[in-house]
Amino acid sequence: MTLKTAYEKTAFQFGNHGKREVALLNKAFQNIPDNTPADMYGNGEIITAFETKMARFLGKEAALFFPSGTMAQQIALRIHCDDKALNKVAYHPLSHLEIHESDGLKELHHIETILLADKDHIVDLTAIQSLKEHVAAILLELPQREIGGQLPKFDELERIAAFCKTHDIRLHLDGARLLEILPYYKKEASQIAALFDSVYVSFYKGIGSIAGAILAGDQDFIDKAMTWKKRYGGNLISLYPYIIPADYYFDLRVNKMELYYEAAKKVAALLNECPSITTVPQVPVSNMFHIHFHKPIDEMTSLLIALYEKTNIGLANYLRPINDTECSFELNFGDAFAEINPSDLKLFFTELNKLLT
Amino acid sequence: MTLKTAYEKTAFQFGNHGKREVALLNKAFQNIPDNTPADMYGNGEIITAFETKMARFLGKEAALFFPSGTMAQQIALRIHCDDKALNKVAYHPLSHLEIHESDGLKELHHIETILLADKDHIVDLTAIQSLKEHVAAILLELPQREIGGQLPKFDELERIAAFCKTHDIRLHLDGARLLEILPYYKKEASQIAALFDSVYVSFYKGIGSIAGAILAGDQDFIDKAMTWKKRYGGNLISLYPYIIPADYYFDLRVNKMELYYEAAKKVAALLNECPSITTVPQVPVSNMFHIHFHKPIDEMTSLLIALYEKTNIGLANYLRPINDTECSFELNFGDAFAEINPSDLKLFFTELNKLLT
Incomplete structure (x- = not known):
């Protein structure tokens, strides 16, 4: 055996x-009326209401629902690179983008990646200060999953955010497990997100839904993200098979x-x-x-x-x-x-x- | 009003x-037992059985389920370009890739596109023979949707396929509506697909499902497509919310x-x-x-x-x-x-x- x-x-x-069985979907749809209109290519009540709800929860101007975090985060970094006219980002050596995406960021965007900190340690301000080259953006994963889910202290995060602002570096939050760290920090999601220019949250980790992700930021950033979502083939005719469960399990488990x-x-x-x-x-x-x-x-x-x-x-x-x-x-x-x-x-x-x- | x-x-x-309402999903899931295991990152009975069924239907070695045709087709053309070490493809001026994908093929892959034929006419052998540059691949959309769904005769298709084979050009079928043209040609899907190196079929046109697409070709091509699907963030933890309806509506409407x-x-x-x-x-x-x-x-x-x-x-x-x-x-x-x-x-x-x- x-x-x-x-x-x-x-x-x-x-x-x-x-x-992880079909029951997960059936349970989420059990109280959704048959005549609920499908979202259509990013429009419609189902998708816009959920995006608005998540933008508010994260304290950001706007949010966009994605089929996957892989797609959402590559796009976030691409936009930051384009805005800064610099094709270079930095993240932890065990970032999802570095080890789980078959080099999508590099193959699709030709973005150079600089690995921050030793692979067994979290990214701290010292690691960021030690960067020898300027980067357009830094991605911070909270918690750092591949090393057991470790976190810097909140004041360290604040110092990192201040450093990035001063040094013209965009800060992106890989918040796949953002909700899961709120009890430790004793903070609202929006208080963590406020330190970052853009935030991604997953719906199938602690929330336990089927799949899907939210990317949030300011309106200009989200407008650009929509164009890239279309380019990736992520702006499906209907995403409600993921949005309705994401919303259902979010409400069920957020607290x-x-x-x-x-x-x-x-x-x-x-x-x-x-x-x-x-x-x-x-x-x-x-x-x-x-x-x-x-x-x-x-x-x-x-x-x-x-x-x-x-x-x-x-x-x-x-x-x-x-x-x-x-x-x-x-x-x-x-x-x-x-x-x-x-x-x-x-x-x-x-x-x-x-x-x- | x-x-x-x-x-x-x-x-x-x-x-x-x-x-297009939630009833579409509920109907497809009504006979799926709650304890049916979800597909996981491209593995599991739900996804592999459907991919095998579609590969057989299309007479190809292998098939891969995608959340969208946009993703599937960009990937198909990228693989053909890489195999031929030539970043150039040709298609109709009103191809989906040219007018509905925010230039994803160009922005993500830097593939040069040559427009075949006048926009009001279908692509015929003469248009292909008139190409002044060598291309890695040609994408043919059957039927040509933006001009009302027009088609070449079957023997013209055969001549195009023979020409491409002789001239070392890969031929990809944008078969978003492949099933819909079988009665006119009086052919099986596999007889049309046999003329092409790779084939994409959509599940929300004539089949009328929620979303999703199949890409089929030989095993080497599909193995490469899987890597690109991961890079795009298309290899979701679970795709069954689209696969189960695709399979249900395929069976319901294929005939x-x-x-x-x-x-x-x-x-x-x-x-x-x-x-x-x-x-x-x-x-x-x-x-x-x-x-x-x-x-x-x-x-x-x-x-x-x-x-x-x-x-x-x-x-x-x-x-x-x-x-x-x-x-x-x-x-x-x-x-x-x-x-x-x-x-x-x-x-x-x-x-x-x-x-x-």
């Missing part, structure tokens, strides 16, 4: 919002981020008490963290399969090797964790400790 | 499949194209008998044609509003000015026409003739 199969057989899971954050902190503390386990970060600053198992991947896989069978609770559905003696997994908290009752949770950690000792 | 409002108030319409074609021919003949009306083409070769009203747009608008109120049947929901004395409208036949009963149809043309005389 594979780890994935064993995980899928469990009745309860630590992470996420449950299985649950504190709950997910607290769950993450609680479980990270329990995991850090186990032998051969550490979490990155040690104390989570959002609903996510990485688990590092200080065991070879094969040994850890067998151990987890046994654990899932014994407890009926799934933790990781894959493991990624770090080296011959370590492996890791990314855990994101959503609605699923609340389904695990306290005694089962206690049993899980008792068994996990036993297996690791 | 606007023409659009008057049209929307009618109980029956000549064109299309009915209103109804003859019906739509016959309706188009019948209505075009009736319209051509009216004073001040001609159709382009005079005898349709698909389910579509353009209606040219030889009346000023304001006069024609008032006349049609009166006609809709009298008959409860809508013909055009907009008019496009050609010049001070003429205006036009594009009519596409789908399921709606069959709802008009013969006596009401007769009344419509009696009244139309009266108003135009």
